[in-house]
Amino acid sequence: MAMCALCVLVFTFLYCGTVSATMGQLPRMYSDFPNIYRNEGYPLGYYQQAWRLHDRWMTSHGDALVVAGRRVKQFGNAVPENVVHRRSKRKAIRSQHMRWPYATVPYIFDEAFSDSDKDIVHQAMRRWEENTCLKFVERDNPQENIITTSNYINFVKSGGCWSKVGMFWWTPEQKLSLDNECLQNKNGVAIAMHEIGHAIGFFHEHARPDRDDHVTIEWDNIRWGRYRHFSKFYWNMIDTFDIPYDYLSIMHYSDNEFSWDSQTRRTIETRDPSFQKIIGQRISLSYYDIKMTNDMYSCAARCPYYIRCNYPDSFIGPSCRCLCPNYHGLGARECPQNNHIQVVHGYGGHYLDCYQGTGTTYRGTRSWTRSGHTCMNWAHTLDRDVSTLTYPNSAGGIGNHNYCRNPYAGSPQPWCYVSDIRVFWEYCDVPRCRQ
Structure with a gap:
């Protein structure tokens, strides 16, 4: 019995020494350990909490499966529901x-x-x-x-x-x-x-590794069990396509997301105060959402190789035209001047989508308004003054499409109806042709 008791004591000493050594490595393995441990709020002892963070660190480094919202364990070769296979949160998926x-x-x-x-x-x-x-x-x-x-x-x-x-x-x-x-x-x-x-293929914007240069996470204001939604990951785990941090991204959280008091407590503080009330917008895709999608899916590869955009921060859209940021950074629009597409090696030319006079003869394919609203299909506007019913047989350019048109000689430029009843109709974002 004495020998057994001695063996147990020796085993316990060696085991606890191993655990303590591992605990000592956790702050280096998981840099946010002190803050997370203080703010987590779970009724766990120190070692349970430390092992929990160790598990999270292992998960985020690719040794387990990661859920887009919760952690899971991998049992054998089974792949549980709602997981990202050996992936971690990032702005755009690299694989x-x-x-x-x-x-x-x-x-x-x-x-x-x-x-x-x-x-x-x-x-x-x-x-x-x-x-x-x-x-x-x-x-x-x-x-x-x-x-x-x-x-x-x-x-x-x-x-x-x-x-x-x-x-x-x-x-x-x-x-x-x-x-x-x-x-x-x-x-x-x-x-x-x-x-x-x-x-x-998009994760949340605030999971980017450079997020601390643009936002501050207020850990004390986050509800228990929701801290994982504010994790930050590193450059070897993300692909941002060299696109800057986007406060306007539709993939960004609002400033009170998962707050335990959404009326008075912010969970995300923007470094630029002008964006504080704008993050988490649910109006439209931002320009960078669109640009990153085009980059991620190599949309420009479908266009002739000799077409280039020479506008700053522009890109070639799927229609092989150069797209620039729309008003307020939401949506995209064709770059406004007629030199926005550069054709190299002397090949071909380009078509400028613009209107002359009052735009009654405009037959381009612009389908959005000055403020970024998408035009309604004229075939769906039968309850309004202008539709395929009032202008049959494609009169005035009206037809089963949502392109901007101006059938009225008295109107100064092309326009369209929008589904937002507060706006109802609006002039289109079509440039006037240069004389």
């Missing part, structure tokens, strides 16, 4: 295998989705398609013959708003949840845009 082939995203809807629910999701898809080469196609639609992968998104109602990140190439179906509280929200379309953004 080519987790991007949708040919920028084509097949999808289906769960039977729980009503027609109005589907319409909200379709509007969100159109926002992503407008200035990128992404295309969303119904998987079960026999008319769609361009599906290039067996993978697809299944829109479901499964406890809140969440999405996996990127395409899960190892399993055909991946779920994206948009519950009723998401779809029936006044920002339902933008919430759907946010979740679709995850599915095409």
